[in-house]
Amino acid sequence: MLILGIESSCDETGVALVRSDGQALPTLLSHALYSQVAMHVAYGGVVPELASRDHIRRVIPLAREVMAEAQRTLQDVDVVAYTRGPGLAGALLVGAGVACALGAALNKPVLGVHHLEGHLLSPFLSEDPPEFPFVALLVSGGHTQLMRVDGVGRYELLGETIDDAAGEAFDKSAKLMGLGYPGGPALSKLAEQGDPAAFKLPRPLLHSGNLDFSFAGLKTAVMTQAKKLGGDLEVRKADLAASTEAAIVEVLLKKSLTALRETGLKRLVVAGGVGANRHLREQLNAACKRQSVRVHYPELHLCTDNGAMIAMAAAMRLQSGEGGMAQAQPRYSFDVKPRWPLAELA
Known part of the structure; x- marks a missing residue:
């Protein structure tokens, strides 16, 4: 079975082709990704309307590229999968519309995939795939969550952010330091030159007694410290970046270890864009x-949004029988879910 996956939830257009034989783990045959970062830099963040328009331009050429690389044709595809949510409504509609149009033209079933389930299962594409059950740390964009994962579709929420997510803390702190967009990678790169103990920044909810997160207070502390530094901010910026990164990483680390201890599990999966952070991985x-x-981590190039994780999640759902075949039907009306809690998945 060949599954074509389309990702268009935010500012990356991704298309991939995965093969599933129903027994072993699905295999990634080809994938292509286009990032809109250069387009959004001038605005200091993602502009939803521009993102949607760019997805329209990119998705078909990327699909052609993927099929050519795999030496397959669209007629060979058995299921077309797409990101149904969460994400930007307009951007999601592009991927959903293209997927359902392809399905209708080919008379093949379509399957809407949860974006975070794609991240959650993306380490199964790596050379060292995990085994169920495991604790998952999801750190993607506006989401920071700890989940117990017993199988495909069998997810228990252990804790989540009550305000800003880790990725938002990186991006917003970077903006306060004048690092521009995208802020998180810029802050992490600058942090390599700084002293992580230079500034005493808060570790919100570190000793809360639960597995929830909060990073809004850290962002406020960074803003306060930047104002205190005034004209000295430029020369102390690397130290402030390193101290900010250290605070975020410590909270993610300690909460993850607590989740492992409380569940008794001996396997951790880290997925999402922040999972590419070198300091976090080392710790x-x-x-x-x-x-x-x-x-277990996804390969570095698959940490950010991509079509491979959507095709993989669809393949694993179809393979496991967790509602995949029932949902993958030749019905081509569609909707999207900009807000869609992962815990709602059956």
């Missing part, structure tokens, strides 16, 4: 090694 790897816990 998690060292701490989990001490506790004989296996840690």
